[in-house]
Amino acid sequence: MTHADTLSPDPASAHSSASPPLPLAQHVPVFERPYDWSAIDAAILQQGAVVLRALLSPGHVQQVNQESDSWLRDHQESEHPSATSDEHSDFLGRRTRRIHGLCRKLASVPALIEHPELVGWAERLLLPRAASILLNSAELIQLGPEEKAQPPHRDTEAWHRVERSTHPVMVNAIIALTPFTRENGATHVALNSYAWPEEREPLAHELVQAEMQPGDALLFRGDTIHCGGENRTALARCGLSISYCAGWLRPYENSYLNVPLEIARTLPAKVQDLLGYALEDALAVGGRRLGLYENGDPRAVLQVGKTPKPK
Ligand SMILES: O=C(O)CCC(=O)C(=O)O
Numbered sequence: 332m333t334h335a336d337t338l339s340p341d342p343a344s345a346h347s348s349a350s351p352p353l354p355l356a357q358h359v360p361v362f363e364r365p366y367d368w369s370a371i372d373a374a375i376l377q378q379g380a381v382v383l384r385a386l387l388s389p390g391h392v393q394q395v396n397q398e399s400d401s402w403l404r405d406h407q408e409s410e411h412p413s414a415t416s417d418e419h420s421d422f423l424g425r426r427t428r429r430i431h432g433l434c435r436k437l438a439s440v441p442a443l444i445e446h447p448e449l450v451g452w453a454e455r456l457l458l459p460r461a462a463s464i465l466l467n468s469a470e471l472i473q474l475g476p477e478e479k480a481q482p483p484h485r486d487t488e489a490w491h492r493v494e495r496s497t498h499p500v501m502v503n504a505i506i507a508l509t510p511f512t513r514e515n516g517a518t519h520v521a522l523n524s525y526a527w528p529e530e531r532e533p534l535a536h537e538l539v540q541a542e543m544q545p546g547d548a549l550l551f552r553g554d555t556i557h558c559g560g561e562n563r564t565a566l567a568r569c570g571l572s573i574s575y576c577a578g579w580l581r582p583y584e585n586s587y588l589n590v591p592l593e594i595a596r597t598l599p600a601k602v603q604d605l606l607g608y609a610l611e612d613a614l615a616v617g618g619r620r621l622g623l624y625e626n627g628d629p630r631a632v633l634q635v636g637k638t639p640k641p642k
Pocket residue numbers: 423472474481505516517518519557558559560570
């Protein structure tokens with residue numbers, strides 16, 4: 332099965348001479364509260380990305396910012412990319428600080444990981460390709476002054492053998508915790524790029540920036556080409572990326588290691604599921620079970636006194 336069999340056509344090339352080509356969207360589609368989720372889902376599936384105004388309240392944003400500022404202040408030497416290669420460190424950004432393991436570092440984050448609107452959205456987009464969803468990563472991104480633009484990429488490149496299709500296998504929500512502006516590196520997005528051939532790279536005018544106010548969120552399919560922009564200001568641009576993937580994929584963030592079992596035990600049940608303490612059970616649709624603990628349900632390990640011991 333090729334991409335062309337399954338994906339919407341490339342709007343720049345798919346029209347015959349009889350019908351004029353569709354103009355490329357100049358802006359990421361924007362939705363205000365009350366959200367029309369069927370229109371939002373359709374826009375993301377068809378164009379790749381949307382901006383939601385005011386997903387989080389100002390109070391919520393303030394709480395996350397207070398917690399992350401305090402963590403970053405108390406851990407000056409950590410949370411810089413200590414990536415596996417120079418190339419990867421360049422990709423992550425030499426002037427960018429990234430916090431992982433947020434469930435053990437920032438008290439407000441578990442509620443955001445299980446945010447009903449985000450989880451509902453992720454399930455609607457991902458469950459056509461899986462029996463369950465997982466947290467792919469929860470990452471606080473502080474893009475520092477003078478940071479360079481990231482190379483455009485698809486998050487799904489991580490799973491380079493998985494075919495792109497009508498539904499993605501991963502979705503990402505980047506929540507603005509400061510303004511996201513053209514000058515400070517608002518995320519660039521190539522709309523419709525989920526349907527492009529692998530080798531097609533975006534032209535400069537095909538990358539549109541998602542300008543946002545604190546509390547707004549950029550929601551996109553993980554196979555949409557995007558990148559952090561260049562920060563030409565003296566202040567950091569801060570965002571919280573919460574991404575989800577199909578339950579049969581290996582997530583980007585290793586939550587079993589980043590969130591120790593004794594902390595996982597204290598988290599809400601839905602967050603535990605999203606961290607991987609639930610089976611991916613595809614028996615009913617002709618698949619198998621994944622994520623077993625001692626041949627059974629991994630939830631067993633969450634009971635106090637059930638610390639895993641080698642037998
Ligand atoms: O910071 C951003 O705007 C995007 C970050 C991103 O795409 C990444 O780190 O992979």
